[in-house]
Amino acid sequence: MRSYLYCPGNNPKMIINAGLYGADGLVFDLEDAVAPEKKQEARILLSQAFSEQIVPVEKSVVRINGPESDLWEKDLKELIPAGVRVIRIPKVEHPNQVQEISGVIERIESENAVTSGAVVLQCILETPLGVENVFLIGDSSSRICSFSFGAEDYCNALGIQRGQDLLPLDYPRSRIASAAAAFGYSAYDTVWGFLDDETGLKADSVRAKSLGFVGKSLIHPDQIDIVNKVFSPTSEELADARSIFEKAGLTDGGATAVNGRMVDRPVLQRAEKTIRLAEEYGVQVSKDDK
Amino acid sequence: MINDAGREIPEKIEGLGSVRPFRKLTLGRSDQKRNRANIKKPLITERVPRISKNLEGAISRSGLKNRDRISFHHHLRLGDSVVEQVLFLLEQMGYRELILCVSSVMGPATAAVLRAVRGGVIRRIETTGLKSPLSEALQAGEIPEPVIFRSHGGRARAIENGETPINLAFIAASEIDREGNMTGTQGINRFGSMGYAIVDAENAFYVIGLTDSITSRPLLHISISACFVDEVVELISIGSKSQIAGGSIRISRRPVEKLIARRAVQVLAAAEVIKPDFSYQSGSGGISLLVTALLKEYMMKNEIVGSFASGGVTGNLVDLMRDGFFDLLWDVQSFDDKAAVSLGENPSHREMSASLYANPENPGCIAHKLDVMILSATEIDRDFHVNSITGTNGRILGALGGAPDTAAGAGLTIVVLPSFRGRIPTVNHRVQTVCTPGNTVDVLVSERGIAVNPQREDLLRCLNDSGLEIFPIKELVRKVHNLTGEPDQPIAGNRIRGVVEYRDGSILDCIRS
């Protein structure tokens, strides 16, 4: 998934339209987007939207309330029977939070005749403690499939500004991407809140990609095109990958030279991945790349 | 009998006489040469238009009698005070049972017309559209004779043909000179093009020009020449400046509308109609304006210059012309002050009468030269019939405008609309009222899918090849109704309250309650 579009969980109009804009994934939010007194009605609204397939279930995720709230268990009890299979947990800081949630999910799965392990987790690391504990968290449950970075709370905690200067976020981003890679999870980058600043959005996305993130969360449909483009292979990358793949295929394994570059197994694997992603995202080689 | 749009049309309609049902024809000019109204003007020794402040005297001199036809234009839009003033005076003077032939009714004119109807001054309305509270009065049967809805081209045709002879045309202009030449491009209450009024001026038996600004200087731009004006009356005010000018139309930022507009431009690109010297018109709805804005980006990227853009002209369109995207603008109605000023100053910004714009019998008909038309609608159905007058519950909330004319004339007609508004689906099995017949509509673009009229195999091939996902219209209807639920049909009435006349004078549909 290159793009995850957030949608407030208590807004029928936005829920109905969320899937139209071409984001690879959708995150329906029960946490920060919903006022405290509306948490129950939002939970039920999303539940109904999933069970009646108003939303595209296969690419939809729900962000439940945080581990320190007393709401997440009710969220799960309502949403899993309704068909939600990917849960995004905000403000994850300790591995035992994930273990506890995983255990509750296990119970709900068995009580509702859902295949054990069908529900998977995305963990948001958005505090310094969460970022520091990311390796322990990654090891805490086999349900985890990805990490997400949340810059707003992180910057608040550090007392730094979220904005044009991307350098201060290199550390948490690298740490999260590295942990994700260590466990074979995907890493998704934080939202960009400056809606009128498209240049900033692009720069932020490019930086995240260069540090190992495969996609980014978004707060507005207008951001989708830019982000999808950044996180898709470019047509030059595709042409390059293809030529590596073809030429390497002619040897008997082991290292070989292609276009002045040493190509060994990792490089070949990367080329395969690029070709696969390009196919999935509809990237094509343009005439100038040959 | 059933007409070619599948609608039940009686052979005779009370109050109108016998009528001709709509028949699908291949498009072409009628064989009849344009038949100018053969109205004999009275022989007057003193032909120079009189300028006075006495409207009552002017009306008396016009020879207007009860049951005659009067006309107004609606170029003053929401700021018009002329219709109100005139109708009030006619009522005082004792006139009864007149036919009101207007280009449209909106704003303050609506209440004035309703009052005149209730007072017995008006027995029939001929218009492109009308609004509340007149629409409720229509449904309630308060208007003695059925309302005739015509498109801009249809109205022009009927007037020029002599089918609807105008006995007295009241034409408001923002400035009139001492000879009686009229303009809408200068004066405090300037409003731009007088396109709808030109037809009236050229064909009415008697023309009274109305203004609040008489000038002794020569007009920079003449919309209506003095040779058509019988007399001029100076009023204290013709309207409210701020309401006339309107706000500048903001381009929508709503994600669903942007999505539809983007898709529409993708269709244009795939159909390969955006090429050098192409011609373009879009409606004034939010999505249509967005399409124009995105089209501009496409044209900029591909360095394409169009021949002309037409229609109701906004400041945005003027910028497009000034920035070199189109060589020429054809203006039948100016929507804001920027357009009004531009018409007066810019030779590449031209005024067109409703006849030149859309009369099917006019040899120069601009609508017939269009390559692309972007339309909005209240609803569309499986036959691609478009409704722009009634809501899905039958209430009147819109107008025909020039849609039937441009749809017929344009090489590619695209309807853009959201597939439901609130909960009400806009893509339906059968529209409440046929306003633009489906055989003239080519593509539907909504946020839930694109549908192509099966009669356009060429388009289907192009669009399929381009990778755009095309749905059969029936499937789109099903998809939308699955989400909204099947709406119940509103209770059909059996009294005919209005007829929708196609641009050739035949009857497309009836409005009943």
Add this chain to the structure above:
Amino acid sequence: MEKSAGNLTKQDVLVRVSDDTSPLHIEIKSSVSELYGRAHKVVAEGEFKRLNVSNGSVWIEDNQALDFVIRARIRAAVYELRDSGAEI
């Protein structure tokens, strides 16, 4: 006791339920009652039946909400009542 869920914004619905002992009575107000009044009744009655609610007074003010929203708001209002100890 009366609890409500939802609100009056476009494509939403405001459902108010009170747990009085009278047999279930549902009042629906909507700008699209001509087209969807029948559907509203069916959906509302169906959802209350599914929730095993047979008494109480219900006011539904609809602003063109789709069926799933109506069902969700009804359920939310009933749950709120039950959470507060109402017998419904």
